[in-house]
Amino acid sequence: MSEPPSDCLFCRMVAGEIAPDVVRETDRTLAFRDINPQAPTHVLVVPREHHATLGALTAADPGLTGELVAAAHAVALQEGLVADGGAEPGYRLVANTGPQAGQTVHHVHLHVLGGRGLGWPPG
Ligand code: 5GP
Numbered sequence: 564m565s566e567p568p569s570d571c572l573f574c575r576m577v578a579g580e581i582a583p584d585v586v587r588e589t590d591r592t593l594a595f596r597d598i599n600p601q602a603p604t605h606v607l608v609v610p611r612e613h614h615a616t617l618g619a620l621t622a623a624d625p626g627l628t629g630e631l632v633a634a635a636h637a638v639a640l641q642e643g644l645v646a647d648g649g650a651e652p653g654y655r656l657v658a659n660t661g662p663q664a665g666q667t668v669h670h671v672h673l674h675v676l677g678g679r680g681l682g683w684p685p686g
């Protein structure tokens with residue numbers, strides 16, 4: 564794990580210094596609603612441990628990467644974006660990595676987006 568910056572927004576949420584709108588939590592992950600939702604359901608899923616990017620997380624702890632994806636899918640189920648074992652109506656996971664992809668918070672997070680038709684390819 565890289566040393567978390569003291570001002571990391573998502574570390575501050577995990578630490579309870581800032582209270583997000585939590586939708587689900589496990590011992591190693593936290594899921595909360597995005598403050599600027601881009602779809603009727605827009606939830607961010609983060610590992611409690613600080614890793615800057617998906618690549619850094621995967622290199623450090625591939626098991627936790629799996630837990631993060633599983634947590635995101637559990638959110639999709641909980642939010643009614645898919646039924647258990649099904650794929651309808653559907654949802655999208657996004658992990659923006661680096662400036663060209665528009666990553667603004669440097670604590671890895673999966674966006675869970677759904678509740679409307681999502682265009683492809685993204686802009
Ligand atoms: P990124 O652009 O890094 O992939 O996504 C960062 C996300 O964090 C954005 O969708 C943004 O709306 C969200 N965000 C930024 N500040 C806050 C905040 O204070 N609370 C919550 N819940 N989400 C935030």
Ligand code: ZN
Pocket residue numbers: 567568571572573574575612613614669670
């Ligand atoms: Zn952090």
